Amino acid sequence: MTSETELHGPEIDRGADADFDEDDRLHPDFVRAVLDAVEAGDVEEARARVEPLHPADIADLIELTPAEDRAALASAIADRIDGDVLAEMNDWVRDALVDALEPRQIADIAAELDTDDAVAIIEDLDADDQREVLRALDPDDRAAIEEALSYPEESAGRLMQRELIAVPEHWTVGDVLDYLRADDQLTTDFWEVFVVDPSHRPVGTCELSWILRTPRVVAVTDVMKREQTLIPVDMDQEEVALRFQKYALISAAVVDGGGRLVGMITVDDIVHIISQEAGEDALLLSGAGDGDINEPVRDSYKARVRWLIANLGTALVASTIITQFEGTIAKMVVLAALMPIVAGVGGNAGTQTLAVTVRALATNQLTRSNTLWAVRRELAIALMNGATIAVVIGIAVSLFFANPKLGVVIGTAMLCNILIAGLAGVLVPLTLERLKADPAIASSVFVTMTTDSMGFLVFLGLATASGLVG
Amino acid sequence: MTSETELHGPEIDRGADADFDEDDRLHPDFVRAVLDAVEAGDVEEARARVEPLHPADIADLIELTPAEDRAALASAIADRIDGDVLAEMNDWVRDALVDALEPRQIADIAAELDTDDAVAIIEDLDADDQREVLRALDPDDRAAIEEALSYPEESAGRLMQRELIAVPEHWTVGDVLDYLRADDQLTTDFWEVFVVDPSHRPVGTCELSWILRTPRVVAVTDVMKREQTLIPVDMDQEEVALRFQKYALISAAVVDGGGRLVGMITVDDIVHIISQEAGEDALLLSGAGDGDINEPVRDSYKARVRWLIANLGTALVASTIITQFEGTIAKMVVLAALMPIVAGVGGNAGTQTLAVTVRALATNQLTRSNTLWAVRRELAIALMNGATIAVVIGIAVSLFFANPKLGVVIGTAMLCNILIAGLAGVLVPLTLERLKADPAIASSVFVTMTTDSMGFLVFLGLATASGLVG
The missing domain is CATH 1.10.357.20 (SLC41 divalent cation transporters, integral membrane domain)
Incomplete structure (x- = not known):
């Protein structure tokens, strides 16, 4: 499973500011123009308009499209609906869209994603489709996703990604730098390096900025912070979110029952949960359930x-x-x-x-x-x-x-x-x-x-x- | 204003797990034991118990202490109540505590903090105290805080910190690495480096992991992501929070009316706002105002x-x-x-x-x-x-x-x-x-x-x- 962001970040633009309304959502006129183009069969025009958008905005476009027109839009701009777009999409809208895809297509999309995003897409499929998608994945990806699915819903195990950087405690800062430069199979999106003991238990965490600012000869154990907030793999996501908030974490190591490092949760996956958990109380108090307008x-x-x-x-x-x-x-x-x-x-x-x-x-x-x-x-x-x-x-x-x-x-x-x-x-x-x-x-x-x-x-x-x- | 975290992270522990209850808050018995020690005049015992705690947990301890006992506790463990603790504390509890301090003491604490945290403490003081604290600060810190206070409340200008890393576009990755290693006055907590043009307008952003994984000779403009989410300095904090969520940002450049880089907002300052803004709807809908139990x-x-x-x-x-x-x-x-x-x-x-x-x-x-x-x-x-x-x-x-x-x-x-x-x-x-x-x-x-x-x-x-x- 390779990470979705290339080393040399994508040089796409967010689209012209005129396409956005005062809430930073796509302007109704823009949505209308794209849908008109799709309806008129002018796929080129629709694609040209969608081309400069950020994945989060393509997800928005699909959400803002009336449910009955989504299939036509999705097939017109199919080449832009990748894993990043699906990961940003409202759960209900995504489920409806994914249901329309073949298991083979879903597997291709899942293979591009980090485990947590792939799991978010696969966990909502019905059992048969889930089996078919898993069969279509390559063995490493399949094993990682099957393991994630073995943890309870809404637990740290579902949220975490397996892609992380862990280094042994006897390394120096120079060793870490050489390792990061040499292996281009490594994930590119990480904010901290975890230092582990021989049984793969985390002993400390280094922010990347500390590694960057320390001479090569210094041992990582002298740079790292020993005070860590470790997340048990079965912890409920609401508690995970509260820990991230309380200790102002950017990323955190997830450990199994034996204290071994099994994954990493990053704050960008947590902000959605913080917002959702904090917002759902108003909905629950009124008896409106999930209260998602896309339900x-x-x-x-x-x-x-x-x-x-x-x-x-x-x-x-x-x-x-x-x-x-x-x-x-x-x-x-x-x-x-x-x-x-x-x-x-x-x-x-x-x-x-x-x-x-x-x-x-x-x-x-x-x-x-x-x-x-x-x-x-x-x-x-x-x-x-x-x-x-x-x-x-x-x-x-x-x-x-x-x-x-x-x-x-x-x-x-x-x-x-x-x-x-x-x-x-x-x-x-x-x-x-x-x-x-x-x-x-x-x-x-x-x-x-x-x-x-x-x-x-x-x-x-x-x-x-x-x-x-x- | 130097950053509060030393390069070699503090090696404190979070305290024994037995001191925490199932919600990861301090156990009532622990709180009771500390307060009993304070009441008995056994300052040594109180300090020894508080010693291993994380700043966020010291803030908790003070919040969980009945209002009438807080002053006694605070004076017993005064040496541990630093800027980090105040930054983590509930607004109402902090205001009451800060009101009890001399302007000189507040200035000492503010000088340790990043601008955003210092502003959070100073903005709630009454006008006279604010003037006195500002006078007690050294000129650089004073200028930065006065500028922040000139922006509207709850705007990006109040949230941002001035401490950031900005590099010119003609630099290579090697130049950036040398710069970061050479100057130990630089902030240590940053996740991205901003690339700016000669008029100090941001042209791109580099995640630190990309810099770490790229050969020294490559130009930063070839590593950076040109697609950026820039935050206008007068944007309301709720909109800032929504942008961080939508585009899964870790940090973002704040720009003035002329598009020049004036500060940086990091996601750890945003998670509190996301939680607060999402949670306040239930309170507002019921007509309970802020609804903070410490009010x-x-x-x-x-x-x-x-x-x-x-x-x-x-x-x-x-x-x-x-x-x-x-x-x-x-x-x-x-x-x-x-x-x-x-x-x-x-x-x-x-x-x-x-x-x-x-x-x-x-x-x-x-x-x-x-x-x-x-x-x-x-x-x-x-x-x-x-x-x-x-x-x-x-x-x-x-x-x-x-x-x-x-x-x-x-x-x-x-x-x-x-x-x-x-x-x-x-x-x-x-x-x-x-x-x-x-x-x-x-x-x-x-x-x-x-x-x-x-x-x-x-x-x-x-x-x-x-x-x-x-």
């Missing part, structure tokens, strides 16, 4: 409807609480108009606390060392918010309905529900985390159920108990 | 109560709609118990669409080229979701209340409200984006208002119009 409609429907049905269930629970107070409402219908305010603002306060807590858990800001402090902090904020909102709504309702007692009841109910919301917003995700469940996934349903039910219960209950209703 | 309670209160008051306003609007139907509700009180279901599930469906749309806008997946397609896609999902939920709730209500007409009314209202939710969930953020407002910030309020008001209006309106209420 097929049926998959999005399935992901979302599950949560709507769960939400329907919690709404029914809240609804049965209201039915217990039908007598009260019948005597004073305005309570029906006011009760959604108590439930709704409480729900919003709960969602705020929930979003903060889930984010703090995801970034490892909230740990067992500061849990108690964080709960106290959220309660303090809830008390301040609750008091403020209670006073505002209490005064407004007192004046508007000329009924101070109604104002006191709604104000008190609001304060209680915002406190309950604060407590639920921090305790529900903490409990789920303790139970090893993803706090972003199911928390919303529990918190909304709590704030809805408690909002109705406290408000209607107080209205009944206080003698407000005749 | 002072008063600031969190102020950020959140604004949105609760906005939410209160929208709830009042929905409430006035209900009051229009008081006559209907008085005749059939069960409508009061059912109406929150229509509003609530609609709200949830709207939030799902909203989260997906905001994420797609933030990652530049949704552009003018595919807006229409995305709206159609969301409506298709809303139709499927709406039909499913309508059938479920319609049948349940028909059977439970033995009233098929009530089932049809609530089913129809639910379908309508989920369609409205889908439309609002995609159009509200798109409109805000078109108006150059951040779609994550105010969308929730508009969408919730729509789904609440329309939910009540359609359900109670249908109940009245259909003759359901006798």
